[in-house]
Amino acid sequence: MTHVANDPARFREDMLNGFLDLYSGEIAGVPGGVVRAVSAPGKVAVVVGGGSGHYPAFHGIVGPGFADGAVVGNIFTSPSRGDAVSVCRAASNGAGVLLMAGNYAGDVMNFGQAAAQLTSEGIVTETFFVTDDIASAPLAEKAKRRGIAGDFAVFKIAAAAAEAGLALPDVVEITARANDRTRTLGVGFAGATMPGATSALFSVDPGLMEIGLGIHGEAGLRDVDLTDADTLAGILVDQVLAECPAPESRRIAVVVNGLGSTKYEELFVLWAAIAPRLRDAGYELIRPEVGELVTSLDMSGCSLTLTWLDDDLERYWLAPASTPAFARGTVSLRAEPRRDIPIAQTEPQQDVTGTVTDEQAAAGQLVATLFSSAAAIIAEHEDELGTLDAIAGDGDHGRGMRRGIDAASTAATQAAGRRASAGRVLATAGQAWADNAGGTSGVLWGAALTAAATTLGDHVPNPKSTAAAIAAAVDAIRTLGKAELGDKTMLDALIPFRDRFRDETERGSTFSDAWRAAATVAEEAAAATSSLSPRVGRARPLSERSIGHPDPGATSFALIVNTALPNNS
Amino acid sequence: MTHVANDPARFREDMLNGFLDLYSGEIAGVPGGVVRAVSAPGKVAVVVGGGSGHYPAFHGIVGPGFADGAVVGNIFTSPSRGDAVSVCRAASNGAGVLLMAGNYAGDVMNFGQAAAQLTSEGIVTETFFVTDDIASAPLAEKAKRRGIAGDFAVFKIAAAAAEAGLALPDVVEITARANDRTRTLGVGFAGATMPGATSALFSVDPGLMEIGLGIHGEAGLRDVDLTDADTLAGILVDQVLAECPAPESRRIAVVVNGLGSTKYEELFVLWAAIAPRLRDAGYELIRPEVGELVTSLDMSGCSLTLTWLDDDLERYWLAPASTPAFARGTVSLRAEPRRDIPIAQTEPQQDVTGTVTDEQAAAGQLVATLFSSAAAIIAEHEDELGTLDAIAGDGDHGRGMRRGIDAASTAATQAAGRRASAGRVLATAGQAWADNAGGTSGVLWGAALTAAATTLGDHVPNPKSTAAAIAAAVDAIRTLGKAELGDKTMLDALIPFRDRFRDETERGSTFSDAWRAAATVAEEAAAATSSLSPRVGRARPLSERSIGHPDPGATSFALIVNTALPNNS
Missing domain, CATH: 3.30.1180.20 (Dihydroxyacetone kinase; domain 2)
Known part of the structure; x- marks a missing residue:
């Protein structure tokens, strides 16, 4: 049991504060994780990461001969895209970044999005996800296997290849071979x-x-x-x-x-x-x-x-290698004090202050209000969602949802206060969710909200455009999560919600009636996930124990749409 | 819980085998523990030790800049005198040995005896026992405090002083200061x-x-x-x-x-x-x-x-320092491969084959038979004795007694087979007990049997000489263990046993009747220890919980004397 903690919600922050105090000469903190205090100009930066709770993995193995940085998520929870972007920016030595984790859906999605963003900014970033666990999928599906202690061996070899001066494609080749x-x-x-x-x-x-x-x-x-x-x-x-x-x-x-x-x-x-x-x-x-x-x-x-x-x-x-938690031999390498650690820049503030009508601003305000209601219901059910998740997963769903929706709600309220349209409020909320939640649900909700926001644009939502926005959200999740109906994911509630909302609006129901009907269907569908067979296509295989228990992602979706009920229009 | 084990009785051996396989280039195994594979000629050897179960303490911190050797006892059990002698001989670099442990009665006695023996052999050996735990006795009685994690700091400083080339008295002074x-x-x-x-x-x-x-x-x-x-x-x-x-x-x-x-x-x-x-x-x-x-x-x-x-x-x-479990900085020191690790010599075989009469040999045989009976009763009660010990101590009494009495019984049987007298059978058994059991009870039983043997000599025991032998055993335990009647130790059963046996023989009872009467008294006294107040004068303070439970040492003594009943003479 874990006995030494203050507020569990800030366990990661307390833990990193202690770690950074202890290794202040060797390791520097940046938003989202840590980097070496001494840089190695011109070498490929190897950044490792994932949720915390695995020490010495992953921040304990940052140092000469090993990783250049570590993205540090909450306990057993994937760091967010924003965390990964921040650490990679700070760790970069000008020769590209290899961003690595074990093969888990949350890390794959968050790190994948981070790599795309970094590359678009001019920091060429490749990802690699370790698949060593022979128990998690058959050999023929090795790409679906998860990464466990083999992370250590593969990270070690990858990092040494980078330290030896190999170029990024060659480091990636060695890593894949390992x-x-x-x-x-x-x-x-x-x-x-x-x-x-x-x-x-x-x-x-x-x-x-x-x-x-x-x-x-x-x-x-x-x-x-x-x-x-x-x-x-x-x-x-x-x-x-x-x-x-x-x-x-x-x-x-x-x-x-x-x-x-x-x-x-x-x-x-x-x-x-x-x-x-x-x-x-x-x-x-x-x-x-x-x-x-x-x-x-x-x-x-x-x-x-x-x-x-x-x-x-x-x-x-x-x-x-020479790191806080692991040393081998004597490291001698060209290095220089990292005089100026580039702290991650603030994400460019999205422009939410265009000229909007009062009606547009009211719609944005309504969306923000719905986020507040949704945040309250998730807070109330945090423990229950965690318990559901613990049956087949790592029990972090409640905490992750709460962190995400709280950030989203705060961002939505601020955006609405600046008279943002519904679409812009949604976009702001989606970005805040993805950048703060971490985990699998965080990146999926972020992508879904962003897709819906893009569909809505600045227009005042009507039933038809809302149905299209919901459909866009579904597509974003299917593409990113590589899951389908029946896989025991939030899609099992979201797809019936989408279909019923569309059908209701096509037959002329009011927005409010259509939403209520769809929300009821989503609730039934979430409960029904308990009888589904194990989902497929996920990096983390599902234990048979989860059969008979509702999926936590579908459950939280149903909670949200049943609480966030628009009352008019 | 400990899950990975084979026969728990050989846990230490299995554990050391794995450790030595892993660090074969750096650490060498010797009977009773480990030493550096590379010696440092001319420096004071710092040997640390105690029971195992504390990794990286103590065998994980053997190496340049830290300890020269570690005496490795069974889990939570003091190594025996023989273990300590063996490791110190192998670790010695010709400049004396500092033999260190936390302040526990078993380690103090076993290491103290080992140091005396080594010094008499020409290897000048000092002991030091760490007393950092402020909870275990008031400051005014700091010498009674036990050693806990402060062992690490004091051992580290002592070892570095030795590595720096200080002479033994100076290393001891630094150690005491730390x-x-x-x-x-x-x-x-x-x-x-x-x-x-x-x-x-x-x-x-x-x-x-x-x-x-x-x-x-x-x-x-x-x-x-x-x-x-x-x-x-x-x-x-x-x-x-x-x-x-x-x-x-x-x-x-x-x-x-x-x-x-x-x-x-x-x-x-x-x-x-x-x-x-x-x-x-x-x-x-x-x-x-x-x-x-x-x-x-x-x-x-x-x-x-x-x-x-x-x-x-x-x-x-x-x-x-550079050791399997702890490294700091880069060690550069004069050192050479330890080409010829001096394996501990066999203890000089005691001469038990003098010319003895059939009557003397029969008495020796009787003593050996009594040891066999006693070994059987201890085996039967091993778990019960461990449970009693766990109330106030570390639960190792049953296993330690069994290891000691099994070795004593085997040695006694072999000696009797060589027609040894009762005194020589006892002496052989006592030495085997002390050298094999470890722990507090091992060294005390060894000293008691040796003292009794010396009193008996080669004579056929009679009631009077047996009473004197028992008295000598009591004195040996009092001197070595620094305990008195009422301290909740084996003396609480042994002293009434001594007194009743003496009284019975003085009034003319047969040997057998006197023994039976004394054994009954010992049994009652052992049970009565449950109402005593906490013992004093022990390095390990007694929890109040032990009040109301019989003392394990007194209990095992009573078990033995009630089983090992001479039937005649």
Whole structure:
């Protein structure tokens, strides 16, 4: 359990404040994360990131020989696009940026959008998402696998390639090669507890362990009897070796990772059983790392990662590094104090003060009011949404929604106060949501609101244009989230909402009646997601446990549209 | 909870095997612990140690700039005298040895005996025991305080002084100065679980935390409401600063230590609250260390350690070090590969094959048989003794007694097979017990049996000589353990046993009747320890919880003498 915290909502900020105080000579804080205090001009910047709660991943491995910066999200929550943009700008050395994370939907979307924005600004940025977890999808669908402790090995190799002076395309090639040859399998004994929560995200029955766990408190894929260390070593070694991606390689990098409460003594016991098995299989073990490298708060569990090396990968795996949490050898490199850390510029303020009629301004005011109501209902249901999410995910949906909708509501109110039109209020709210929420829902809501806003423009919304705006929002989410109806996502409530609203308006219902009818359908649809089969096409596979429970994204959508009821027009 | 283990009885061995495999280029294994693989000729050897379960303390901090060797006991159990002798012999560089531990009765006795033996062999060895825990005794009785996370700071400074080339007396002076100026206070949120156990050594009610916890799963001294991080920081800072030992010093080394399940994220949150408080009090914080340095398996909790520096202490605190678990700066020192690691010699085999009569040999055989019976009863009650010990101590009494008596019984049987006299069987058993058990009970039983053996000599025991032997055993324990009747130790059963046996024999009872009567008294006395007030004169203070529970040492003594009943003569 997490015991040391102030307000859990500012856990990330408190944690970063302490970290930055401690490593003030080596690490500098920027909005959204941290960068090296000493820059390395002319080298590709490797920026790693994701939610926090994984220390030393990811801000503990920033420093010479390793990452140039880390984007630091809230606990187990993807940082926002704005966070990623800010850190990459600060970390950039003028030779391009490689922005990396484990393969999770939220990180993929937020980092992807950040890379596009940075590249458009002249900072060429590539993304890469690690897919080492063999339990999360079959080999034929490796691109759907999530990244767990293999993050450490792939990040290490990528960073050393950049430190060696390779150009961005070559760093990306090395990174892809390392990822192709990296495999991890984990087991869990007990779940993690989020700051402020009183129970773990999942529990394991005594006498059992879960094989195939994630690093965000996700439960494992199947329960088996708890074994002794020798048997556990056999399970891990056999299953990871069975996927050998490079039969010609007899030299492997090895990471035995502890998730938090599984201590070094236990990891050494496990290593004593793993090492001879790997050697008996004919492998030479190259600089194995046994310790807590990618944790999950106080979760109990461990994993085995193997990277089948070639000459390039071995050189980069062995290269020196010097960071707050990880050191290898002695780093000697050309570097200079980062005299002037470029703090992320404020996003260009959108112009919301065009000449608008009173009717346009009133529509904008109505939209802002609806956001206030929606923010209140989400605040009220924050814990419930978190609990729903914890069944199949990491339990962060409630907090993420709240952070997003609060930012959106504040921005909407300010925009409406400046007499913005409905479309501009929506656009401002969408941007604030995406830049502040992080996570998967944040980037999706941001994209949906932005698409709707573009459709509406400055016109006073009418039923027909609103139906078109809702349809545009659906399309934006489908494109970005790569999900469809039936996948147990918010689309399962949003698509029926879209269809009913369209049908009602086509048959001449008032705006208000159409919305009410559509909102009711959305509520029924959200509840019905509990009977759906697991969604597909997601980086994070869905546990069977989630069947029978409503999807949190669909639930929060239904809550919002049932609360944010326009009363007239 | 500890999940990764094979046979819990060989957890230490499995753990060390994995550790040594991993760090084979830097660390070498020797019986009883580890030493640097590369020696530093001519420097004082600093050997640290204690029970295991504290990684990185203590074998994780062996290497250039830090310790020369570590004596590694079983989980939370003092290593034996034999372990300490073996490691110090291997670590010695020809300039004397400083053998250090936290201030616990078992370590003090075992290491003290080891130092005496080493010095008599020509390896001048000093001991030092750290006393940083302000909660464990009042300042006026600082020598009774136990060592917790302050071990790290004092060991670091001592080791750097040795690395700098100081002679042994000067290293001891620096060490004493560092200890005098070091203070720690800890809090616990949840107890540790020993390998093989299914419940923690103590538990904390939800919503509470314990102030003044130990690092062996000992419960804290008082419960208070769980607070937020800011309030917790205030409690720790205020109480540690209140004992400022050096008002002229405004420069302090700081250690914020996590005990295992309290993670880095939490420690950073705490640091963000601690650092400004210390600075506001006028201190400059010199190279603070925030992390897991002296752990207690998966225990949840943390502590604050301050060392008030002077110029010498600051230089040694800041000096570079390079070890498996801790690195600072770049170490450059004269060193050479340790080509020939001196493996500890076998203890000189005691001569047990003198010319003895059949009667003398039969008496020896009887003693060996009694040890077999006693070993069986201890095996049967191992868990019960561990549970009793867990109430006030670290729950290791059952396992330690079993390890000791099994070794004693085996040695006794072998000696009797060589026709040894009763005294020589006892002496052999006592030596085997002390060298194999570790812990407090091991060294005390070893000393008691050795004293009794010396009194008996090769004579066939009679009631009078047996009474004298028992009296000698009592005296040995009183001298070594610095305890008296009523302190809640094994003496509370042993002294009534001695008195009743003497009285019975003086009034002419048979040996067998006297023993039975004394054994019954011992059993009653052991049970009566449950109503005694806390023992005094022990390095480890007794929790009030132990009142109302029988003392485990007295209980195991009573079990043994009630089982090992001589049937005649």
